[in-house]
Amino acid sequence: MSSLLRTVIACLLGFTSATAAALAKHEAKAPQLLPSAPKQVTFNRDIAPIIFHYCAPCHHPGEAGPFPLLTYRDARARARQIAALTSTGFMPPWLPVPQELRFADELRLSDEQIALIQEWVQQGAIEGAAADLPAAPQFAAGWQIGRPDKIIAAEKPYTLPASGSDMYWNFIFRSPVDGTRWVKAIEIRPGDKRVVHHANILVDREQSSRRQEKEPGAGFPGMELKIESETFDPDSHFFFWKPGTVLKPEPEGMAVRLDKNTDLVLNIHLQPSGKPEKIQPSLGLYFTDKPATLFPLLLQMENDQQLDIPPGEKHFVVTDQFTFPVDVDVLAIYPHAHYLGKDLQALAALPDGSRKTLIHIPQWNLNWQAVYRYQEPVPLPKGTTITMRFVYDNSSDNIANPSDPPRRVLAGNRSSDEMAHLWLQVLPHALPGVATDPRMVLQEAMARHNVDKNPADFEAHYNLAAMLLARGAQEGAIEQFEQAVRLRPEDATANNALGASLLAAERSSEAIPYLMAAISAEPSNFDAHYNLANALASQGKFLEAIEHYRVSVRLRPDDANAEANLGGALAEIGNLREAKLHFERALEIDPNHELARENLEQISHASKDPKP
Amino acid sequence: MAHSSFSSRPRATLLSSALTIVVLVLTSTLFPAAQKRALHLDGTPADPFLENAGKPVVLLFVRTDCPISNRYLPLIERISSQYAAKVAFWLVYPGKTASAEKVRQHESDYGYKLHALRDPEHALVLEAQVQVTPEAAVFDAHRRLLYHGRIDNLYEDVGRTRPAATTHELADAIQAALTGKAPPPNTPAVGCYIADLE
Numbered sequence: 001m002s003s004l005l006r007t008v009i010a011c012l013l014g015f016t017s018a019t020a021a022a023l024a025k026h027e028a029k030a031p032q033l034l035p036s037a038p039k040q041v042t043f044n045r046d047i048a049p050i051i052f053h054y055c056a057p058c059h060h061p062g063e064a065g066p067f068p069l070l071t072y073r074d075a076r077a078r079a080r081q082i083a084a085l086t087s088t089g090f091m092p093p094w095l096p097v098p099q100e101l102r103f104a105d106e107l108r109l110s111d112e113q114i115a116l117i118q119e120w121v122q123q124g125a126i127e128g129a130a131a132d133l134p135a136a137p138q139f140a141a142g143w144q145i146g147r148p149d150k151i152i153a154a155e156k157p158y159t160l161p162a163s164g165s166d167m168y169w170n171f172i173f174r175s176p177v178d179g180t181r182w183v184k185a186i187e188i189r190p191g192d193k194r195v196v197h198h199a200n201i202l203v204d205r206e207q208s209s210r211r212q213e214k215e216p217g218a219g220f221p222g223m224e225l226k227i228e229s230e231t232f233d234p235d236s237h238f239f240f241w242k243p244g245t246v247l248k249p250e251p252e253g254m255a256v257r258l259d260k261n262t263d264l265v266l267n268i269h270l271q272p273s274g275k276p277e278k279i280q281p282s283l284g285l286y287f288t289d290k291p292a293t294l295f296p297l298l299l300q301m302e303n304d305q306q307l308d309i310p311p312g313e314k315h316f317v318v319t320d321q322f323t324f325p326v327d328v329d330v331l332a333i334y335p336h337a338h339y340l341g342k343d344l345q346a347l348a349a350l351p352d353g354s355r356k357t358l359i360h361i362p363q364w365n366l367n368w369q370a371v372y373r374y375q376e377p378v379p380l381p382k383g384t385t386i387t388m389r390f391v392y393d394n395s396s397d398n399i400a401n402p403s404d405p406p407r408r409v410l411a412g413n414r415s416s417d418e419m420a421h422l423w424l425q426v427l428p429h430a431l432p433g434v435a436t437d438p439r440m441v442l443q444e445a446m447a448r449h450n451v452d453k454n455p456a457d458f459e460a461h462y463n464l465a466a467m468l469l470a471r472g473a474q475e476g477a478i479e480q481f482e483q484a485v486r487l488r489p490e491d492a493t494a495n496n497a498l499g500a501s502l503l504a505a506e507r508s509s510e511a512i513p514y515l516m517a518a519i520s521a522e523p524s525n526f527d528a529h530y531n532l533a534n535a536l537a538s539q540g541k542f543l544e545a546i547e548h549y550r551v552s553v554r555l556r557p558d559d560a561n562a563e564a565n566l567g568g569a570l571a572e573i574g575n576l577r578e579a580k581l582h583f584e585r586a587l588e589i590d591p592n593h594e595l596a597r598e599n600l601e602q603i604s605h606a607s608k609d610p611k612p
Numbered sequence: 613m614a615h616s617s618f619s620s621r622p623r624a625t626l627l628s629s630a631l632t633i634v635v636l637v638l639t640s641t642l643f644p645a646a647q648k649r650a651l652h653l654d655g656t657p658a659d660p661f662l663e664n665a666g667k668p669v670v671l672l673f674v675r676t677d678c679p680i681s682n683r684y685l686p687l688i689e690r691i692s693s694q695y696a697a698k699v700a701f702w703l704v705y706p707g708k709t710a711s712a713e714k715v716r717q718h719e720s721d722y723g724y725k726l727h728a729l730r731d732p733e734h735a736l737v738l739e740a741q742v743q744v745t746p747e748a749a750v751f752d753a754h755r756r757l758l759y760h761g762r763i764d765n766l767y768e769d770v771g772r773t774r775p776a777a778t779t780h781e782l783a784d785a786i787q788a789a790l791t792g793k794a795p796p797p798n799t800p801a802v803g804c805y806i807a808d809l810e
Contacts, residue, residue: 066679077709080805090771162722163686165775194679274682275722339775367771399768402775 041120042128043072050113051075052137054092055082057244060139064193064243070136072127079125086114093243093368095361102375107244144187144247148284150176152264155217157280160195160270166367167272168223168415172209173264173283182255185248185286188241190268191279197269197367199281201239203256204263223338224413225267234443235298238332238425240371249286253293258285269367294427296331297439299446301346301388301422304411305454309340309394309418311406316340316392318420320453323385325445326438327429329377333359334423335390338415339366339400343391346422351383358386358424366400377427388422436471443467451480458487462494465501474505485514492522500531508535526555530562537565542572553582560590567599576603648733650704653712658729660736661755664700668789669751670782672726672763673704673742676718678804680770681746684763688746689724695786703728706737706745707809737806747801750785759785762801769802 041047051069059065059074068074075082085091086109094107120126154171161167190196202209202225212220237256250256266281303320310316335344341364348356359372394406402416403409409418428438447464454460465480481498488494499515502508512535518528533548549566556562567582580603586596649657660669672688674681692701703726705715715728731737740749741760749760764777781796788795 067677076808078804078808080808084805085770088769090769093771163683272683273679274685365771399772399774404774404776404778 040126040128041116041123042126042132043075043120044128044130045132046116046128047075047120048072048132049134050109050117051082052134054107054109056137057139057246058092060137062193063139064196066194072133076125076127079121083118083121086117095363095365095368095370096372097360097362099357099360101356101358101378104373104375105246143284145185145249145286148187149287150285151282152176152285153282154219154266154280156219157278158219160277160279161272162275163272165272166197166415167221167270169219169221169268169270169279170209170212170225171219171266171268171281172204172213172217173266175258175260175262175264176285177258178260180260181258181285181287182289182291183258183285184250184255184288186239186264187247187284187286188239188245188266189282189284190241190266191281192277193243195270195273195277195279196281197242197271198369199241199266199268201283202265202267203235203237204265205233205259205261207261207263209263209265222267222413223269223415224419225265234439236296236425238298238334238371238423240334242368242370251294253290254296255288255290255292257292271367295437295439296425296427297442299424299426299442301386301424303388303420303453304418305457307392307409307411307418307420309392309409311403311408312395314393314395314397315342316394318390318392320388320420320422321385322446322449324380324382324426325441326431327379327382328426328442329379329429330358330374330424330426331377332371332373332425334369334371334425335359335361335364335388336369336419336421336423337364337366337390337392338418339402340392340394340398340409340418341366341390342393342398344422345389347387347389348378348380349385349387351381371423386422386424388420390420390422392418440467440471444471451483455483456487458484458491458494461487462497465497469501474501477501478505489517490521492518492525492528495521496525496528496531499528499535503531503535503538506538508538511535524555526552526559526562529555530559530565533565533569537569537572542569545569546573558589560586560593560596563589564593564596564599567596571599571603576606579603648735648738650729650731650733650736653715653728653730655712660700660702660729661751666753668699668753668786669755670695670699670701670786671704671736671740671742671749671751672701673706673731673737673740673745673747673749673806675705675707675745675804675809676710676714678745680767680803682722684746684766685722685724687763689726691783691786692726695790698790699786701726704731704736704740705729706731706734706806708732709809734806734809741798742801742806744801744803744805746803747806748782748785750782750789750795752789758789758795759798761799765799767802 055069057063059067059069061068067078069078092107092109096103098108152173154173158169158171186201188199188201190199209225210216212222214220237250237254264283266283268279268281270279301320301322303318306318333346335346337344343362344364345360346358348358350356394401394409396404396406411418426442428442431438431441444464444467447460447467450457450460451464461480461483465477465484468480469477478498478501481494481501484494485491485498495514495518499511499518502511502514512532515528515532515535518525519532522528529548530552533545533552536545536548546566546569549562549569552559552562553566563582563586567579567586570579570582580600583596583600583603586593587600650660652658660671674685705728710730712730715730719728729736740757742749746763747761748763750758752758759781761781763782765774765779766777767773781799784796787793
């Protein structure tokens with residue numbers, strides 16, 4: 001009798017992610033200044049086009065800007081403020097410096113535009129001729145791209161205190177769909193936009209974040225999230241909101257799968273306003289009938305391991321380098337550091353020797369972090385090396401330094417810890433003549449890179465093993481799981497995975513000690529009991545196997561395989577009567593369970609036709 | 613002196629018109645150049661110095677629609693209640709656009725208990741030499757301007773904040789007014805330009 005082997009692939013992929021914003025497309029035309037004659041600058045002719053394009057998207061009622069900038073009167077009443085904040089580059093907020101690879105919806109004023117505003121204010125902020133005034137900008141009231149197919153509101157509001165430092169809160173939205181739907185856009189309504197600095201959705205397919213809620217639906221604090229996943233279902237999209245975001249649906253073919261058991265976790269960054277604010281965000285989901293045909297991937301470069309910044313250090317450099325094993329299109333980029341981050345950049349070195357700046361932010365400001373989408377996808381051939389280089393300032397010159405006096409800072413999830421992350425949304429090109437999913441090739445290369453970078457990183461070995469196993473490279477997987485177990489001998493998941501891999505390689509006697517170790521680390525681990533039972537059964541130790549199958553069935557009463565295998569083991573020791581019950585139960589759970597059906601038929605055949 | 617009879621009353625809403633006239637005459641005698649007047653929310657002229665004679669006076673210039681100024685209101689409320697017995701605190705809303713109705717709404721939105729004045733003509737703005745909201749001005753009991761500038765150094769610039777302030781100029785200046793010690797040097801405040809309200 002054959003017994004079913006289950007190989008458990010568990011992938012721990014930590015993700016903090018986010019998508020990009022998009023602001024109105026047309027470029028504001030900077031009027032030409034006559035070089036010689038001093039001319040009068042007027043609001044209607046010269047300033048309104050700038051204000052309407054660059055400022056009004058946030059500075060209109062209901063948006064994040066603290067006051068409207070829609071009319072001459074509005075601008076006149078803020079003239080000096082506008083001149084001051086545009087000259088320092090604080091407004092409009094746009095961190096990257098100009099580069100050859102353009103971002104979509106760049107919100108940066110030219111030097112000429114900044115000078116024009118200065119001149120306008122110096123000349124007395126004159127209104128000008130009514131005929132020169134361009135049409136006022138129009139903004140969609142309510143949902144930006146029409147009524148969503150589903151609207152979900154946070155179950156419970158969060159009340160932001162009147163004062164104190166910045167706050168990070170996470171709301172968990174339960175999936176509003178019964179089956180599987182494809183999502184082409186999500187509009188994030190973060191609550192009062194005047195206090196929300198940015199918001200960012202993480203797809204939690206295993207509902208792993210719920211464990212952090214003290215009471216269901218209440219949400220939980222925290223700046224960084226780690227979402228656990230047990231299958232190869234990598235994050236693929238950024239869903240990011242920042243002030244002024246204009247919603248754009250995902251490109252054709254890139255819808256996101258939403259299942260019944262998927263949670264959407266909204267991570268929001270709030271700044272106290274001076275009075276208590278009740279924040280209750282909602283999400284508008286837009287569906288499409290077209291399932292995804294293109295599968296981008298969020299690749300995370302990082303080097304948190306290098307982060308050990310001495311107090312007072314002004315120029316602490318962290319780097320990471322990764323070479324693409326396949327051709328890709330880079331669609332978007334999201335650099336992420338906390339309050340000590342100073343200069344963040346990413347460069348691409350192509351195989352032909354050319355170099356491209358992917359992003360350069362010389363004055364990082366966590367408050368204005370954003371996902372940046374490229375105007376056009378950036379094609380990078382196989383062999384291109386991406387270098388991430390982040391510089392940190394842990395001196396007291398850095399006024400954002402959370403510690404006064406500065407203290408030693410390591411990597412971590414709290415806002416007083418640091419991070420060195422660079423996310424790239426890439427669309428890998430299909431491999432010529434090969435059916436392999438190019439995302440898996442990329443992920444495996446990244447996993448191997450992480451192992452090389454940090455041989456003492458448990459998760460790096462574990463993830464590489466999972467990737468290897470997924471493509472059937474059993475021996476390699478076993479080796480990596482062994483490394484993982486060596487690093488964390490008490491880890492139930494790793495011991496189970498190693499045991500399961502050995503079992504799959506028909507090395508059951510080697511598998512058994514690891515599976516037993518998994519059980520002693522976590523006695524209620526279904527997978528470990530089930531795999532151990534299988535290992536014992538394969539060695540003909542049916543009585544012991546039955547014991548662990550029984551535990552498996554108790555831990556997970558709706559698992560057809562466990563029932564069928566329990567039946568099989570019982571049949572092996574001649575207990576056909578009880579075996580029959582378990583085969584029947586397996587078929588009840590899964591009417592198409594072949595093994596259970598065959599075995600059941602065999603039993604009824606045997607009972608009708610007893611051997612002489 | 614006429615003003616001594618109502619020095620303990622913070623608001624002029626209790627003033628009879630006769631008394632108001634007395635104050636007017638008195639003021640114009642003492643400060644002949646000061647034609648411009650700050651106003652109580654009911655529209656009657658206000659002189660925070662006369663109404664709190666003998667006490668140091670702190671003016672806090674704020675605006676209903678300035679986010680930095682709003683973010684300071686809880687701190688302003690805290691400091692003012694801490695020193696309430698010895699120092700007179702007034703919130704001042706510069707500019708013509710801050711109507712009494714807007715100020716009252718702001719007061720109720722943010723739940724503060726300080727006495728608010730309107731300063732449409734920038735009479736107090738000039739006397740306190742302030743330029744932005746939020747900005748503090750601390751006068752001693754003899755109406756001498758000891759300090760004007762930022763409340764603390766939470767903001768280094770617009771959009772650049774510390775996790776918490778490390779200097780506390782307003783509190784230091786109040787201490788100076790009470791003890792006679794040297795006040796902190798005037799330090800520019802970060803916020804919204806009052807000049808835009810001219």
